[in-house]
Amino acid sequence: MIQIDVGFRYNRQACRPAPMDALYQNIKLVDVYDAINSSREDFDFYISELPETPATVLDIGCGTGTFALNLAGRGYEVTAVDPAPQMIVSAMQKDTGRSVNWVTGLVSDLADAPEFNAAIMTGHAFQCLLEDSQISLLFDAIKRRLHRGGSFWFETRNPAVRPWLRWTPEHTAPPYNLGGGRTVQVVHQVLSVNDDSVTFEERYDFNDDSETLISRSTLRFIALAEIEALAVKNGLLLADTFGNWKREPMSSDSPEIIVRLTKAT
Numbered sequence: 153m154i155q156i157d158v159g160f161r162y163n164r165q166a167c168r169p170a171p172m173d174a175l176y177q178n179i180k181l182v183d184v185y186d187a188i189n190s191s192r193e194d195f196d197f198y199i200s201e202l203p204e205t206p207a208t209v210l211d212i213g214c215g216t217g218t219f220a221l222n223l224a225g226r227g228y229e230v231t232a233v234d235p236a237p238q239m240i241v242s243a244m245q246k247d248t249g250r251s252v253n254w255v256t257g258l259v260s261d262l263a264d265a266p267e268f269n270a271a272i273m274t275g276h277a278f279q280c281l282l283e284d285s286q287i288s289l290l291f292d293a294i295k296r297r298l299h300r301g302g303s304f305w306f307e308t309r310n311p312a313v314r315p316w317l318r319w320t321p322e323h324t325a326p327p328y329n330l331g332g333g334r335t336v337q338v339v340h341q342v343l344s345v346n347d348d349s350v351t352f353e354e355r356y357d358f359n360d361d362s363e364t365l366i367s368r369s370t371l372r373f374i375a376l377a378e379i380e381a382l383a384v385k386n387g388l389l390l391a392d393t394f395g396n397w398k399r400e401p402m403s404s405d406s407p408e409i410i411v412r413l414t415k416a417t
């Protein structure tokens with residue numbers, strides 16, 4: 153068994169990732185990310201909210217690039233950023249037509265000019281931001297890079313339903329098919345819950361060898377009121393919220409907090 157001790161941690165002063173979560177950094181785990189995350193209602197939702205082409209879109213925390221490539225295929229001019237180098241390498245390998253501008257880093261690393269008609273952060277990537285300072289850095293960077301009238305969309309799991317209560321070995325899903333007879337089973341185990349941060353392990357058991365990989369992560373389950381306060385502090389406004397991908401209003405038992413922010417001025 154190989155344990156990759158990770159936990160996505162930031163240096164609070166510099167707001168820089170260090171060291172990376174193995175899930176986004178270990179080549180074997182990056183390679184299975186798409187197979188494990190193949191059901192994507194979120195993509196359809198966000199695509200339906202985009203302005204018509206031609207338009208510029210920023211994909212934040214793009215991961216393996218599936219969403220960015222989908223948008224580029226629809227005629228959008230796409231820039232995709234992610235601080236995990238291995239995720240960007242994986243995304244670039246798929247982009248044989250060089251249709252996306254890939255950037256390893258944060259939004260604040262991009263040129264400070266209003267370039268984008270829309271910005272989107274899919275796959276609960278927003279929950280990787282553990283500190284208010286990281287969220288402020290992101291919101292401020294978005295405000296500077298969105299065109300007037302542009303929208304920033306993202307989602308975070310609703311803390312009120314405490315989804316981590318189901319992240320237990322008893323709730324393990326059937327093994328994921330990786331093709332060619334290969335499968336991987338993913339077992340979750342919560343290690344600790346501190347305020348709004350949940351630390352958990354994901355254990356990856358592959359059927360084709362004896363290797364087991366363990367990735368440890370921390371995610372933040374922030375409340376909507378805190379998101380709104382940080383948005384306002386950084387020159388953004390809460391424009392819309394939804395509780396699920398069917399566009400139903402948010403309630404205490406909604407699985408998601410889907411948010412649209414716009415520029416305040």
Ligand SMILES: C[S@@+](CC[C@H](N)C(=O)[O-])C[C@H]1O[C@@H](n2cnc3c(N)ncnc32)[C@H](O)[C@@H]1O
Pocket residue numbers: 169176189212213214215216219233234235236239258259273274275276277278280281286
């Ligand atoms: C669960 S993955 C989601 C990937 C992709 N958006 C998707 O929908 O499949 C979370 C991603 O967020 C990235 N990430 C972590 N911290 C980030 C930050 N501060 N800014 C942008 N992306 C970040 C990770 O490297 C990882 O690729």
